Amino acid sequence: MTSLTPRQVKAQQTKKRILEVALELFSKKGFDQVTVDEIVSASNTSKGAFYVHFNSKYEIFLEKFKEIDDFYENFIETLPKDMKCSEKIMNLVKSQMLYLRDDLGRDLLRTVYMSALIPNQPKTLSNTDRKLFKIIHSIVQEGQEKGEFTNHFSVKEITMLITRCMRGTLYDWLIFNDENFDLIEESQKFLRPIIVSIQNEK
Known part of the structure; x- marks a missing residue:
């Protein structure tokens, strides 16, 4: 099995962080009340990183x-x-x-x-x-x-x-x-x- 590069590991960690933060925000505020900008800010990531992993919220x-x-x-x-x-x-x-x-x-x-x-x-x-x-x-x-x-x-x-x-x-x-x-x-x-x-x- 091929091991992941440090860059791939970091990408997986970023995706997981965005996912977890977004789900928590949806749970607290409701899906319609949460923006991509808010997810990015709360997860301490960038909009570019968000759209690398997800096409939409x-x-x-x-x-x-x-x-x-x-x-x-x-x-x-x-x-x-x-x-x-x-x-x-x-x-x-x-x-x-x-x-x-x-x-x-x-x-x-x-x-x-x-x-x-x-x-x-x-x-x-x-x-x-x-x-x-x-x-x-x-x-x-x-x-x-x-x-x-x-x-x-x-x-x-x-x-x-x-x-x-x-x-x-x-x-x-x-x-x-x-x-x-x-x-x-x-x-x-x-x-x-x-x-x-x-x-x-x-």
Whole structure:
């Protein structure tokens, strides 16, 4: 493996600093209230350095979503191969909610949802090319091939149902803003009837 040059290491450190500072500012002030100039100033970098790594402030979110998707991909590899597909989905959703609650947080996630409504911006939350969608799709496909899930619905339809359930639970968590709202418990409660409805009767 080729080691990085000091210049490449410095570039990576700069990108990481810009990313972390920008996310913190978005969380505190809201996406629309933060400018690139403010990110540059707070991260003690230059505008040129910012645009070397990001085309716009929205790309900060895209970078964060890559990290989140990597988490999903790594998590699914830890599950036993012989685990039922329904259990894989339930475990994946549980891990997702824990990760988003503890690592991203309500304030930043609220900003992500609000930013998804901005015209002419990439629709990351609904992008079916994301790793999360592909992971769910592959589990559903496996479930159908093994006869665990019904073929009355297409793999794509079931995948959309499950991912819509995930987004809906997160959305409720954000709009209710209730400290008693247990994100993990509610996600499982919301998802369970969907899983039951797609399972083949024994």
